[in-house]
Amino acid sequence: MNGEDMGLTVDELAGCPKLVPGLKLLAGQLQTRFDANPRLARYLASHQRWLMSQVGFALYLKHSTEPGHPGLTTGSLKAKILPEKIASRNTVLTFLDQLLAYRFVQVSGDPAKRPRRFEVTMVCYEAMFGWFMLNLAALDLVDGGERVAILQRRPELFKLAQPRFADAAVDDPTWRHPPRRVAMFLWTEAGGLVMDELICQVNHTVDADWLPVGRLDARTISSHFMMSRTHLQRLFRKAVDADCLRWVDERRTAVFMSRDYLAEYCRWHAVKLALVDEAFEWAIEALATDSVLRQRSAG
Structure with a gap:
């Protein structure tokens, strides 16, 4: 291959x-993980922070796998984020400061030494490993594969696959910049959590242009995801105006999702899943090649 x-x-x-x-x-499992660690899940629920977190984690891992790599520093993160216009310089700095404050990362070595090098804490490592595993589980459901079982047997594959995936995700403009209607949720505070809620509930098996989602209570959702109810209602109004969602009752609780919007969202996620799959297959081959070379060297 x-x-x-x-x-x-x-x-x-x-x-x-x-x-x-x-x-x-995937959406259901991510909701379960949100309940287990709401602060981390909510903080990374916008696409911008998600991109920065994947890049930052990859930089951290590269320090241990690529000799001479600086790892996760303010400079290395800005060098990957700023050229793609994912975030401004100040946003990158604020992002790292907040990761430190929340203890998702910590300074490695002497904090007075410049540039400061950051390492991820165990809670962050476990969350990222779990996220990768969940995406492999989604791929396994799609094609009947055994990726999760392989990663469970050989967890070292993650350290090879994640940096390759992160680089590809940032380099791919289709994934980096979601379609306008998808971005409406994903670029907003906690919008990714709301989208997961919609995906969990939508009945995609109905043969119709509009698919039932069920009853959504804005007060309950906003409270659960620690977001402003006004912000959530404004987000729903934008989705209705863009023909993504439709209310079917006067109280505006019963919601339908347009089939074409679901298809648009799914195709965008297919980009990510394809990148995850490629990175994982590459890691398997890279590890196998390394093992052969070691055996030849030992022989």
Whole structure:
């Protein structure tokens, strides 16, 4: 297998009838993880912070796998984030300061030495490993694969796959900049959590242009996700105006989602899942190649 034919393609994933069940599984499990660690999950629930967290984590791992790599520093994070216009310089600095304040990262070595090098704490490492595992589980549901079992047997694959995935995710403009209607949720504070709620509830099996989501109580959702009820209601209004959602009762609790919006959201996620799949397949091959070279060297 070579790098050009590794993993599922975006078109294969987007056209698979099991993609929606895979995303529903992923969304449900992410909600469970939110309940276990609300502060971390909510903090990373916007696409901008998600991108910065993936890049930052990859930089941290590269320090241990690539000799001479500076690791996660303010400078190395800005060098990856600023050219792609993901965030401003001040936003990157604030992001790292907040990670420190929340104890998701800590300073490695002498804090007075410059540049400061950061390392992730165990809670952050476990969360990122779990996120990667959940995406492999979604892929397994789509094609009946055994990626989760492989990673459980060989967890060292994660340290190879995650940096490759993060680099590819940032370099891919389709994933980096979601479609306008998807970005409406994903670029907002806690919007990703709301989208997970919608995906968990939508009935995609109905043969209609508008799919039932069920009853959504803004007060309950905003309280659970620690967000302003006004912000949530404004977000729902934008989604209705953009023909993503539709209320069907006077009290505005019963919600339907347009089929084309679900398809748009699924195709965007297919981009990410294809990148995860390619990175994981590459890591398996890289580890196997390294093992062969070690055996030859020992022989």
